[in-house]
Amino acid sequence: MTSTEGLRVGFLSANYRWRPHYDEFLALLPSDVEVQIEGLGLWRESITELRGLADTHQAKTEELVAERAWQGIAVMGAPMQVQNPGLLDQLRSAVPVPVISALGAGAAALKAFGVSRTLLVTPFDGPMNELLRAHLASEGIEAMLPSAGFADLEKATALEPEQVYRLALDGFAGSPGAQAVYFQGAPLNPLGVLERIEAELGVPVIASNPAMFWRLLSELGRTYSLEGAGRLFRDWPRLA
Numbered sequence: 001m002t003s004t005e006g007l008r009v010g011f012l013s014a015n016y017r018w019r020p021h022y023d024e025f026l027a028l029l030p031s032d033v034e035v036q037i038e039g040l041g042l043w044r045e046s047i048t049e050l051r052g053l054a055d056t057h058q059a060k061t062e063e064l065v066a067e068r069a070w071q072g073i074a075v076m077g078a079p080m081q082v083q084n085p086g087l088l089d090q091l092r093s094a095v096p097v098p099v100i101s102a103l104g105a106g107a108a109a110l111k112a113f114g115v116s117r118t119l120l121v122t123p124f125d126g127p128m129n130e131l132l133r134a135h136l137a138s139e140g141i142e143a144m145l146p147s148a149g150f151a152d153l154e155k156a157t158a159l160e161p162e163q164v165y166r167l168a169l170d171g172f173a174g175s176p177g178a179q180a181v182y183f184q185g186a187p188l189n190p191l192g193v194l195e196r197i198e199a200e201l202g203v204p205v206i207a208s209n210p211a212m213f214w215r216l217l218s219e220l221g222r223t224y225s226l227e228g229a230g231r232l233f234r235d236w237p238r239l240a
Helices: 020-026 054-068 078-082 087-094 102-112 126-138 153-157 161-173 194-201 208-219 230-235
Strands: 007-013 033-039 073-075 099-101 117-121 142-144 181-183 205-207
Touching: 007 054, 007 208, 020 033, 020 208, 033 208, 054 073, 054 087, 073 087, 073 102, 073 208, 078 087, 078 102, 078 126, 087 099, 099 102, 099 208, 102 126, 102 205, 102 208, 117 126, 117 161, 126 142, 161 181, 161 194, 181 194, 194 205, 194 230, 205 208, 205 230, 208 230
Parallel strands: 007 033, 007 073, 073 099, 117 142, 117 181, 181 205
Antiparallel strands: none
C-alpha cells in the first residue's frame, strides 16, 4: 500500500436516506482515507425527479466542499449524471478539487482490465437502463442487460445476496462475449457475493462504490491493495 497523510473525500448521493450497503462499503476502506457520504435530498418518490437539478447539485456541492474541506468528490448515482448532461463539467468548473462520477469510474475500471463488452446489472427500470447503456457506449463500453430491469427500485434493494449472485450468473450466461460484470447502482448491493461471482465466472466484477473509490484515490495519487471488492481493490490497476 502506498499512502502518506490522511485524506478526506466526499461521496455525494442525490438521495436523502442512509442505506445499509454504505456501511458495508465503508468497512472495506483503509484507515488513512475518510469517506464522508452526504445525501443531497434531491428526490423522494422517483429518480426521474433529478432531471434539471444540475444547478441545485452544484450549489450544494460548493457549500459542502467549503464546509468539509474535501480533497476530492465522487458523484454517486448514475441517474443524476445521465439526466443532467454536462453536470460533471459544471461541477469541475465550480470546485477546486477532483470530481469523478459513478459511470465514469465504472467505465474507467472496465478499461483498466481491457474490457470493452460487459454485462450491466442495475436496480433501475428499462428507460433508465437505456440511458446508462447509451452513456457507456459513448465511453467505448458495450453494455448488455440481463432483463428489462426493475419496475420499482425498492424491489431491487430487497434482493438477498444469493439472489444477486444468481442474477449475475444467469445474466452472464445470456450475454455472449461479455468480458466482465458491472453492477451500477449500489442499492442492488453485490459486495457480499462479488468475489464469489469473480471466482465462478473468471472475469472482473466491478461495483460502483468501489470503482468510485479506486478512481478518485488513483487521481489523488494513491495506490492500495485491499480485500473484499475483488480484483479491482486487490490488484489496484492503473488508470488506462
